Amino acid sequence: MISFSKEQSILKMGDVTIGGQPGEHPTVLFGTVFYGKKYREPIPEVLDEARRFIRAQEEMSRLTGNPGIVDIFIDSTERIEPRISLVLEEVPGPRPISLDIPETEVRQAALKYAAEAGLSGRVILNSFNLGATEDELAALGEHPPGTAVLLGYNPRDFSADGRVEMIDTGAGYLEKGLMSYAEEFGIGNILLDTGATPFDHNAAETLRAIPVMKNKWGLPTGCAIHNTVESWLWMKGYRKEHRAEYLTCDAGSNALPVVMGGDFCVYGPIRNAGSVFPVVAMVDKFVAEGAEDYFGVTSSEDHPRRKLE
């Protein structure tokens, strides 16, 4: 178990608390909805299934104490409004929503939409990364989201330091670091994603970068480590005949960032909430028990350490 000498910020995103020393607050879990071909058309049965997945994550969150955030995958401008609206119908109160948008033009449109809908404060931009164009930087300045996830992908250097460099200086891809931009835009909450890379591309550095970044900035840090499992070539073949075993690995991978002191996991398809939440709750208990025994860290009341005896 680890603890940081650097003071660790605790952030409030709506009704979700994130950050602090390992073991202090429960790990926050982002489950992604609408990823995949079947969501391209608004088929009622498919949308009903998406609603069930969102409710299932909510139920797992209530059960374990690990906050669940819906990460909305949006791959075109015309899908911004319907997808966000559906999620807002299912997500209670001030709970934030996360926007996972692969293309910069769509990210810009979504930031504008959120501002016009009065949602900016609830929005977590997942993520602000090296793909930000001048237009996107302008959109961020004009319509800053309540929270931004700064992504440490640095294609020139996958080491932990390379990932830090992306956030710190822009690593040659941007004129300055993602952190400087985020501060300049007045983004209230900043999360750090170390940027999961595939095996043989310094995958382990994804995890090592967690304590490195927390020690440097003291901000909530995590990653989507399940992407490493998903892109594993051998597993791509194995999973065709061994779905359950694949899901075990996929869910189990989320234990790793938590052990490394991380504060959140972007765990992939929200339909996997049932297997991911218990794994993370279990590791949270280990981490919190160790943190209390060795470092005197007290877990929050909603922490799996207190909630799941």
Next chain:
Amino acid sequence: MSIEPLSTTVVGSFQISPPGDVLVNEIRRGEDPFLQSIKKAVDVQTAAGIDIIADGQTRNDMIRLFTTKLAGIRMKGKPVVIGDISFKEPVILGDQVYVRSLLNNGGLVKGILTGPFTLAMSCVDDHYGSREKLAYAFAEVMNKEAMALNGVVDIIQVDEPYFSVEFPEYAGDLISGIFSGIDKPRALHVCGDVSPFFDRLADFDVNILDHEFAAHPALLDTVADTDFGQMLGFGCVRSDENTVETVETISERVKKGLASLGHERIILDPDCGLRHVSLEVARAKLENMVKARNVIRDEG
């Protein structure tokens, strides 16, 4: 393999990078976003009519390209040598195979390695305690990369820009070391004004010495006065100016070289990598260089 006189080639780099979103999304999926930038670099060269093709060095800068892939080095802004440097696996071999696959109708492929002295000068050394020892260590591991390329490419070029900053006594040993066991043509590119030590380079065991004659025209006088046996990579296009020289300007430069050295000893390329000029300018520079070569050939 012999190299045709007045062949055209590039020194290496281009200002090409996949769009940021492509980088993020393809890395996330475990795909290689740089294959498209390599293809773009190859397309620029083949469209211009270049004879000896390189991968464009789009994947990374010449230092990080290798230092991020060697054991014993930790990246901390600059590469920091923390233990014995050792070779893990070929770094650019796959890219050369890919370049070859793109050249359906043949064409020559040049594999480009960063030289051991330049690597040593670009690292923070927390282990060897001597620049010379570090440089020899790099020569040894980069030789393994060269050996991996030996069966795949047609020419291997080593880039040593730091020789212009400081030319060590052991420079020749380093170059012999990195090329040890290589049976393909061996080229050494040193940019800047190499006049002060060209006579030393003349003793190196390489087939091609490649230098900047457009930015340093007076170098031709030194070269002409030196007894050397290698072919000359005659940099005839400025790589540091974002303007395109005319065919006439380039052919005049080349003719001066030919007058001093003769047709048989010269191949043509830009002064250095074209990373510092826009891709459009790079494309036009290469096209005019090939046209200039053709004019000269036609004139006999």
